[in-house]
Amino acid sequence: MHRHLPDPASADHKTLRARVAELVKVFEKNKGPHRFQNRRDPMAGLVQTLLTHNTTDPNAFEAFDRMKERYPEWKDVHKAPVKELAETIRIAGLNNQKADRIQKLLGFVKQTYGDYTADVLDGMDFDTAMKTFGHLPGVKQKTLAVVLAFDLGVDVFPVDTHVHRLCRRLGFVPDSYDPVKTFKAMRDLVPKGKSYQFHMHLIWHGRKTCQARNPKCDSCFAREQCLYYQTLQDGTITGVKE
Numbered sequence: 001m002h003r004h005l006p007d008p009a010s011a012d013h014k015t016l017r018a019r020v021a022e023l024v025k026v027f028e029k030n031k032g033p034h035r036f037q038n039r040r041d042p043m044a045g046l047v048q049t050l051l052t053h054n055t056t057d058p059n060a061f062e063a064f065d066r067m068k069e070r071y072p073e074w075k076d077v078h079k080a081p082v083k084e085l086a087e088t089i090r091i092a093g094l095n096n097q098k099a100d101r102i103q104k105l106l107g108f109v110k111q112t113y114g115d116y117t118a119d120v121l122d123g124m125d126f127d128t129a130m131k132t133f134g135h136l137p138g139v140k141q142k143t144l145a146v147v148l149a150f151d152l153g154v155d156v157f158p159v160d161t162h163v164h165r166l167c168r169r170l171g172f173v174p175d176s177y178d179p180v181k182t183f184k185a186m187r188d189l190v191p192k193g194k195s196y197q198f199h200m201h202l203i204w205h206g207r208k209t210c211q212a213r214n215p216k217c218d219s220c221f222a223r224e225q226c227l228y229y230q231t232l233q234d235g236t237i238t239g240v241k242e
């Protein structure tokens with residue numbers, strides 16, 4: 001007889017918070033603690049994250065390296081002919097749009113802070129960061145959450161494809177949610193100080209065990225706390241939530 005896990009569409013906030021906190025502990029017990037270690041330059045983080053949109057990480061990183069090789073200073077990237085910059089980062093795809101976005105971002109920081117720096121983000125909370133940078137093309141909540149969490153160690157929980165899938169399968173948010181709604185919901189559900197660790201644990205789990213197709217539920221240490229697994233046992237599952 002397994003536990004009856006609540007439906008996230010009707011469960012109250014307190015119940016969902018307790019469920020997430022329980023899973024944070026389950027992952028910590030099985031995978032150990034995972035702490036933020038190295039601060040990285042948020043200016044580079046923003047540009048690199050803009051390059052990752054709609055492409056693979058290796059292509060985005062390659063585009064970033066080619067860009068920095070051709071234009072070693074941010075001012076060179078900013079002042080480069082936009083078509084030439086687009087050509088340089090072609091491997092990242094959507095290169096005309098990305099070149100324009102990168103130059104708009106650099107133009108904004110130069111005009112606002114007098115230099116090509118995004119250090120103002122250091123220690124900034126997510127809402128303030130959104131007010132400060134969110135009006136720039138391409139700099140939306142996922143981009144800012146990624147830079148704050150991974151470059152600066154701010155306690156915010158980014159939601160990418162893997163994390164979105166896991167949050168729905170585990171039963172933290174309804175299956176119908178899109179990544180933006182999941183991000184908003186999870187902001188109130190992840191225990192304070194655990195965002196970075198839990199995000200990394202879910203990414204790892206999504207790659208190794210809870211893949212989009214054919215999740216390995218039988219060998220999953222989180223199955224007793226997983227709504228998807230429960231519905232699988234009940235025979236109520238209607239399809240694999242990818």
Ligand code: SF4
Binds near residue numbers: 170215216223227228
């Ligand atoms: S039990 Fe299955 S669906 Fe649930 S987290 Fe584990 S692998 Fe994913």
